[in-house]
Amino acid sequence: MDITYHPIGVIHTPYLEKAPYQPVESDEGEFYLEILPEYVSGLKDLDSFQYIYVLYHIDRLTREVSMKVEPIWAGEIEVGLFASRSPLRPNPIGLSVVKLLRVDGNRVKTTGLDVFDGTPLLDIKPYIKDLDSKADANYGWVEKTGDLRHLALHILGIPHAY
Numbered sequence: 001m002d003i004t005y006h007p008i009g010v011i012h013t014p015y016l017e018k019a020p021y022q023p024v025e026s027d028e029g030e031f032y033l034e035i036l037p038e039y040v041s042g043l044k045d046l047d048s049f050q051y052i053y054v055l056y057h058i059d060r061l062t063r064e065v066s067m068k069v070e071p072i073w074a075g076e077i078e079v080g081l082f083a084s085r086s087p088l089r090p091n092p093i094g095l096s097v098v099k100l101l102r103v104d105g106n107r108v109k110t111t112g113l114d115v116f117d118g119t120p121l122l123d124i125k126p127y128i129k130d131l132d133s134k135a136d137a138n139y140g141w142v143e144k145t146g147d148l149r150h151l152a153l154h155i156l157g158i159p160h161a162y
């Protein structure tokens with residue numbers, strides 16, 4: 001079965017070739033979702049939320065999809081693709097949670113996103129307190145990699161002193 005999606009807009013970021021592995025809230029530069037005119041009325045009330053989910057098509061992949069991946073920030077650990085956040089997937093759908101700064105006409109301004117400029121936007125959903133945050137969430141296999149704080153900085157692409 002083939003499924004066809006059409007973008008609802010385009011994501012704008014300062015990144016042309018390299019982007020962080022996950023969104024960095026303190027990233028500098030302009031980050032916004034540009035929504036196609038036919039979908040702009042669907043933005044009503046979105047700005048009542050602090051955080052949103054941004055779903056997109058990871059459109060510029062050059063490497064082959066594999067069911068086993070070695071996340072580069074995790075050392076020499078091999079895990080199943082679906083236990084990872086690798087962008088190389090059978091259906092290359094990306095998901096980022098970011099802070100919504102403001103809605104300005106057809107523009108949804110956000111904090112840092114981890115995508116290349118021009119990435120096709122598939123959907124936006126509100127991130128809702130308690131519904132979307134699970135107090136008993138764990139780190140899964142990521143815990144095996146040792147220093148979780150150190151690792152979190154690597155994942156986010158934040159420079160650190162050690």
Ligand SMILES: C[S@@+](CC[C@H](N)C(=O)[O-])C[C@H]1O[C@@H](n2cnc3c(N)ncnc32)[C@H](O)[C@@H]1O
Pocket residue numbers: 018019020021022023057058059060061085086087093094095096114115116119120
């Ligand atoms: C590890 S993925 C994580 C994406 C998302 N936060 C998630 O968890 O689904 C982020 C990486 O995808 C790559 N990327 C971002 N936008 C892309 C695009 N339009 N085409 C191909 N690769 C992209 C960049 O190398 C970036 O570091």
